[in-house]
Amino acid sequence: MSHETPAPHDGAARPHQPDIMTRFKAVASNPLFGVVIALAVIFILSCTLSSNFLTAFNMKIIARSLAFVGLVTIGQAILMILGELDLSVGAIGGLAGVAGGIFMVQAGLDPWLSLVLCLALGTGCGLLNGLLITKLKLHSLVLTIGMAGVYGGANLVLTKGVAITGIPSNISFLGRGMLFGLPVPFVILLLCLVIVSFVMIRTPLGRYVYAIGSNNAAARMLGIRVDAIRICAFSAAGFFSALAGILMVARLGTAQPSIGDTWVLAPIAAAVIGGVATTGGLGSPFGAVLGAVIIGIIENVIVLFGISPYWQSIVSGGIVVAAISFDSLARRYFNREA
Amino acid sequence: MSHETPAPHDGAARPHQPDIMTRFKAVASNPLFGVVIALAVIFILSCTLSSNFLTAFNMKIIARSLAFVGLVTIGQAILMILGELDLSVGAIGGLAGVAGGIFMVQAGLDPWLSLVLCLALGTGCGLLNGLLITKLKLHSLVLTIGMAGVYGGANLVLTKGVAITGIPSNISFLGRGMLFGLPVPFVILLLCLVIVSFVMIRTPLGRYVYAIGSNNAAARMLGIRVDAIRICAFSAAGFFSALAGILMVARLGTAQPSIGDTWVLAPIAAAVIGGVATTGGLGSPFGAVLGAVIIGIIENVIVLFGISPYWQSIVSGGIVVAAISFDSLARRYFNREA
């Protein structure tokens, strides 16, 4: 809490040339400092401990598998900055993915049209979450637990749990292709991240998201259209989940009903590791994606190191705990100094 | 209240006979009003729609299967009132369960001693969560996501995924027996609920929990030992999970590594349905357990009605959404009136 850290505000009154130490402290107090250091440590450790880590191919598989959770993380981070949480993002991703498959294969629609429809569906699911939460004044956590059941159930009803095969290969580029030497899903992630970061930092809408997360009542009092923005954010989260879902379908070449099952807790953990507070108002989508990178690397090296499958869960959980502890300790250490 | 006499604190000065409408509004403004009405509606509907619902056998199985999630819900509700959340309760339940099995079978300890050790282990896991969260100032959500991996992983490492069989039958009474015509786990749930409710309402400790959830900083200023109480609450949550875990072992007669997998989201949903706010300071363990009863009945009748497995998830998710919507609407309606 900021009240614990009473940096005297005399800096304002008499600005002076910052010396190196002051500069360093300014850098250290940046909310991204902890996560960047943690990332660097993990990266360097991985390079040293496994010769298979820093190879072009391994970087490619990390980047590609990261892209999907990364996209979901962007949406979840926006919601968390707003002070909300959506536990149905995974289910939306899965539903949108299989719906995309149904459009393409069973309805025989054009793949690109199907893609648009599938994104629209995901956005619609997010919109529905947002509408229910704002209009009926519901807790986002439980509403989205319930809606995860509904969307996941719709997925099951549509597919009976059976993957839809025969996805047209002209969209498989989206999931498997390379662009500028990078996997396409990763390029899409970067693109989305740039756009979202721009919106969050430079546009009124983005600033309002921070404002609402920081003080909902004050935002309302000032005439900011709080509910409209919350609905937008839920829709955006739905959109990003659907995007991740359909890219996964393009990558697999089949629409698996199980897509998205692992996209619920990891993005939340990633966002918090990356400095997004669950209470709202703090952090950035960029930090959140860095958090996702950390988790992605951990998942990769655990296998590279040949850690016994029985130990993997302990190790990855332990590293998550270590990463946030490190971040917290670093923050405290530098704040004491500052 | 007559507007002729808007004198301050007149309620105290001259108590007057409340009329029926005032009484009704007072009842309706009770936080449990919504959940009780929702429960009544669901119960009556279930009785009317399925002749198999209101049978002694069915009530018995509802009560018994409810008991496990109910115990976990009590712990989670305490944490939520405190403004925290523990996503590792399921993993703790599983770990404590298999540890109990190991103590009894592989170490050959006395079953009752094993039971005590297993509860101590669960409490210890909760304590560890609490210590990490308070001492390192971590977000409970992510720390417990990480710790869920650690405890779940420890479970795997201990069992290699294989259930421990040969649980001595003298503790099976705890899981399978009947007492006063009720399943023993359910009796234990009731007992715990009474004790916890008593503590929450009638002791300073319970009051402090509400105070911390309502305003952490103010509680610290009042000299309340905030961190110690938070640690206690996490330990209590660990204890109740372990209790649920070992009772489940007693019921199954084997220590399944998968115990607890479904104890994460349901208790949170139950607590919110029962009026516990995720932001802290509001609600009661009793309300939370009523929420768990609603979910338990829903799960039961879905099978009794013969709803297709593919639709079950939609239906149960939909009913959760309906229940919280109903609660919210009822609250709004009566507040407008009042």
Next chain:
Amino acid sequence: DNAPMRFVMIPKAVHPWFDKANNGAQAAAALLSKSTGRTITVEYRAPQTADVSTQNDIIERAIATHPDGLILDLLDEKGNRSTMQEAVDEKIPMTVFDSLPPEGMDITAVGADFCEQGTLAAERLARLINHKGEVAVMMGVPTAPNHALRARCELKVFAKYPDIKVVATGIDNDSIETAQKQASAIMQAHPNLEGWVACDAAGPVGIGQAIRESDKIGKVQEVGLDNLNDMLQLIKDGVVDSSASSRPEMQGYWAVIAAWQKALGQQTPKNIDTGIDIITKSTLSK
């Protein structure tokens, strides 16, 4: 006595494999109804997750509706035992498929042997790589007894051949995405890997995807499990050599026949073995 008969079939979880079993069960019910003139229905009730206590809850709820028989795919015969005892107490006959009944309960078991399935897959892979080289095993859900049994039997096969070395094991927790991530990383860490076997239905699909993405089709062999349509697609595409598949329709079918006989009070066999198929590109084109 011509009253309708009602059976409840409870698989391990909601999964397409069990739908196939259900199809077989429905076919048997239709046949019996037609040939006996008595309406025979099979209700299908699946737990949402593969968890023993969830399954027990479903079994109990099914007991509450007093069917003429229960057809169960047990997640864990010891963990299900006390609940099955309740069915015995309520005098509801039971038949199990795809699993073994608890010791001491006189119940017909329909299905194939998981160990045999794993053994067949591992033997086939061993032959494909000429009984030498590095192999990896994707272990499925570590807490699922049937996955664990397959893994044990597969490892036993590889241990027989001194030139085969199991260099890595992964877990996919029944998620194709996880299987793919783990398989990619394992192939990265072990460039000389020759082949893969899996222990569940999701694993081989994820491994196949990873082989395709790593451009190792033909270089890394895979023998999968079961006959889900994406598994079949991978075999058709030549990514995966073959799959060791049990016969779900047949298991469902014979389970209903046995349950029906039991409901009529007749003696039923202890075991009905439905056998295992090896599916290859050539059997598929037939």
Next chain:
Amino acid sequence: MVLLKASGIRKTYPGVVALDHIDLTLEPGKVHILAGENGAGKSTLIKTLSGLVKPDTGTLVIDDADALRDQKLFVRVSYVPQELNLFPYLTVAENMFMPFARSGFGRFTVSEKAMEVEAAKFIARFGIHARPDQKVAEISVPDQQLLQIARAATQENFGVMILDEPTSSLTAKETERLFRIVNDLREQGVAIVFVSHKMEEIFALGDTVTVLRNGRSVGTFPMDGMTEGELIRLMSGSTVKLDEQFQPASSARTGETILSVENLTGPGFEDISFDLKRGEILGFAGLVGAGRSEIMQAMFGFRKIQSGRVILDGKPIAPNRPDRAVQAGMVYLSEERKHHGIFPMLSLRENISLAVTGNITKAGLISRYRENALVKEIIEQFDVRTSSSAKKIMFLSGGNQQKAIIGRAMARRPRLLIFDEPTKGIDIGTKFQIYRIMQRLAEEGVGIILVSSEMSELQRCATRIVTLYSGRINGSFEHETTEISTLVASIIGSPETSHVA
């Protein structure tokens, strides 16, 4: 000409009639004071005028149009709430100009540079100690208060500005600056509504005054010819002796040391040493940000210290452990009621009894009977006005919340009471009552520290006043022998200050 006309406004909440047939007319270029005791309905009336609360009955006309039908008319009303209501994690400039569409700094993207340049002007005009790009969480409470007022002043073409107790956390210097701004606005033809419990301010600014009592209007009067005594009588129905002094009797001063602070150093303050003797009320004066609150909170263990120690009754207080400090008999009453004082979701009863659980338990269990009796006693003693003690404290008026937490602090029978701006937002009658209790406690031997930005309050109560400047003690003055000008000079850090210890 009339800018805003409210008539027959009535508003009820469960169990209370907050407003009852209130009429109010606002004219351009006039400062209209709303006066009344805590809970009289001032804030509720203000929220009605700014469109945040919908009255049950009554009409509200802004610029000759019905504002209850056309909500857009409320843009003409600019409102500064009683409680701080800012975005802690956003910058000062953003807080000032949110929403950007209104302020013209963000059609499509936010023009950060232009906004900060514009913000700098307001910062200078309002004398806020902050940079435009600084996060609000990092600036002090008084600066936040000023920022909140500046934010209201950025609103374009407002005709009415409403200030609900804007000076409650300002010191004399900022208050003076604020008054200059208010006078400017008055000259520009803005109608101003001003609420304050400080008599000097009411008389310095007001043109007209409307007095509320228990939700009803006692009448509207011109300020010319109004006297303090008369105004107090109108508000409360009784009179107060305005020149009363509350220093504890000198006979109570035994010279025995209760508290001694030795070389305390921490973030925001340095090398703080002082003693508190039995029978004293020790005042602390200083400018905004002088570090008084920080020192008190550090003594109390709520904040980190780097070095130094605190000794209460001969025993050192463990650092970083507010609970130990409380156990040792130290009670701190924060100036930030919303953040450090009340438990918003809990009832008034629970808010009070939480601090005194030891007195209401029987064999470790809370006795409802004892709890009710004790709470009732405190509510009566401190004149907390509420329809019921079961009401959530967040629905009480600001002043009544403050009375409740003061009552709670005093009910603990502490050995040392630290009051940080205790009478913030409290009406004058109750204020004097609190002074009287403070005096009695001091005479009974309880150590009292009074941090206050109101010079008159310190002079009325403190036996000795310590002044702070920029985190250091720069003077200590006996009340009896010190002129106010000496004190003020010391507060603003004049080097020629004589040290009279």
